Amino acid sequence: QAKAAGRHALCFFDPAMQARVMERASLEADLRQALADGLLRLFYQVQVDGEGQITGVEALLRWEHPERGLVSPGVFIPVAEENGLIVPMGFWVLETACRQLAKWAATPATEHLTMAVNVSRDQFRAPDFVDRLERILAATGARPERLKLELTETLFLEDSEDTRYKMQRLKSLGIGFALDDFGTGYSSLAYLKRLPLDQLKIDQSFVRDLLDDPTDATIVTTIITLARSLELEVIAEGVESEAHRHWLAAQGCRAFQGYLFGRPVSVEELSLTAHPRPVAGLEAPR
Numbered sequence: 041q042a043k044a045a046g047r048h049a050l051c052f053f054d055p056a057m058q059a060r061v062m063e064r065a066s067l068e069a070d071l072r073q074a075l076a077d078g079l080l081r082l083f084y085q086v087q088v089d090g091e092g093q094i095t096g097v098e099a100l101l102r103w104e105h106p107e108r109g110l111v112s113p114g115v116f117i118p119v120a121e122e123n124g125l126i127v128p129m130g131f132w133v134l135e136t137a138c139r140q141l142a143k144w145a146a147t148p149a150t151e152h153l154t155m156a157v158n159v160s161r162d163q164f165r166a167p168d169f170v171d172r173l174e175r176i177l178a179a180t181g182a183r184p185e186r187l188k189l190e191l192t193e194t195l196f197l198e199d200s201e202d203t204r205y206k207m208q209r210l211k212s213l214g215i216g217f218a219l220d221d222f223g224t225g226y227s228s229l230a231y232l233k234r235l236p237l238d239q240l241k242i243d244q245s246f247v248r249d250l251l252d253d254p255t256d257a258t259i260v261t262t263i264i265t266l267a268r269s270l271e272l273e274v275i276a277e278g279v280e281s282e283a284h285r286h287w288l289a290a291q292g293c294r295a296f297q298g299y300l301f302g303r304p305v306s307v308e309e310l311s312l313t314a315h316p317r318p319v320a321g322l323e324a325p326r
C-alpha cells in the first residue's frame with residue numbers, strides 16, 4: 041500500500057531529501073562553472089539622499105543560469121559561502137565594481153557616485169584580503185574614497201582583532217564601511233565603538249512594516265538615534281513607498297535605498313539622472 045511504502049521510504053530513502061541533495065550538488069557544480077564561464081552579473085541599485093539625489097549604488101550579484109534564468113543571490117550566496125566559492129566570487133565582484141566605479145569617475149556627471157559592495161565574512165577573513173583589494177584598486181584606478189564595503193555582524197562575532205586590523209588598514213586608504221542588516225544579528229553594541237564604521241544600514245525587515253508595527257517603528261527610531269549619537273551615517277533599505285520615506289525622513293533618516301527609487305538593474309538599464317524628488321512637506325527651505 042502507498043502508506044506502507046511511504047513509511048518505508050521515510051526510513052531508508054526520502055525522495056524529497058534526495059532531490060534537495062541533488063539539487064544542491066547540481067547548483068554547486070553549476071555555480072563553479074558559472075564563475076569560470078563569466079555568467080555572473082553585477083546589478084546596481086541606487087541610493088539617494090534626503091533631497092532624492094542619487095549619491096551612489098549598491099552592487100548586487102546575479103547569476104545568469106542557462107536554464108534557470110536569473111538566479112537570486114539569496115539562493116546561491118549561501119551555497120557559495122558553504123563551499124568556499126564565495127572567496128573567488130567576491131573578488132570578481134570587487135574587481136567588476138571597481139572597474140565600473142573608475143568609469144563613472146571619468147565623467148563629471150557621475151564622478152561623485154559611491155559604490156557599496158557586499159563582502160562575506162569568509163572573504164574578509166582571507167589572509168590576503170587587504171592586499172588583493174589594494175591590487176584591484178591599483179589595477180582599475182578606482183578611488184578608494186568612493187568605495188564602501190558592506191559587512192555584517194557575523195564578521196564581528198569572533199577573531200575581532202584581525203577584523204579590526206584589516207578595517208583600519210582599509211580605512212587608512214580611504215575605504216568606507218557600512219554595517220549591513222543592522223539589528224538582525226547577535227549584536228553586541230560594543231563593536232560599534234571599537235570598529236571604524238561609517239554607516240548603519242537599517243534592515244528592510246524592520247522597514248517593511250514600520251507603518252503598522254509599533255515594535256518595528258521603535259526599532260527603526262532607536263537605530264536612527266543610535267547612529268546619530270555615535271556620529272554614524274544611517275541608511276534605510278527596502279524603502280518601497282513615499283509614506284515609508286516620509287516617516288523615515290521625519291525621524292531624521294537622510295539616506296534611502298529601495299524599490300521606490302529603483303530596483304537593482306544592469307548597468308545598461310541604470311538611470312543615474314533621475315529627477316530629485318524631495319519628501320513632500322519636508323522640502324529644504326528656499
Ligand code: C2E
Nearest residue numbers: 100101112113114133158159160278279280297298299304
Ligand atoms: P543585502 O545586501 O541586504 O541587499 C539588499 C537586498 O534587498 C537586495 O536583494 C535587494 O534587491 C533587495 N531590495 C532592495 N530594495 C528593496 C525593496 O524596496 N523591497 C524589497 N523587498 N527588497 C529590496 P538581493 O539582490 O536579492 O540580494 C540579497 C542578499 O544577497 C544581499 O542582501 C546580500 O546579503 C547578498 N548579496 C548580494 N550580492 C552579493 C555580493 O556580491 N556578495 C555577497 N557576499 N553577498 C551578496
Ligand code: MG
Nearest residue numbers: 098158190220
Ligand atoms: Mg548589502
Ligand code: MG
Nearest residue numbers: 220221241277
Ligand atoms: Mg541589507
Ligand code: MG
Nearest residue numbers: 220221243244
Ligand atoms: Mg539583507
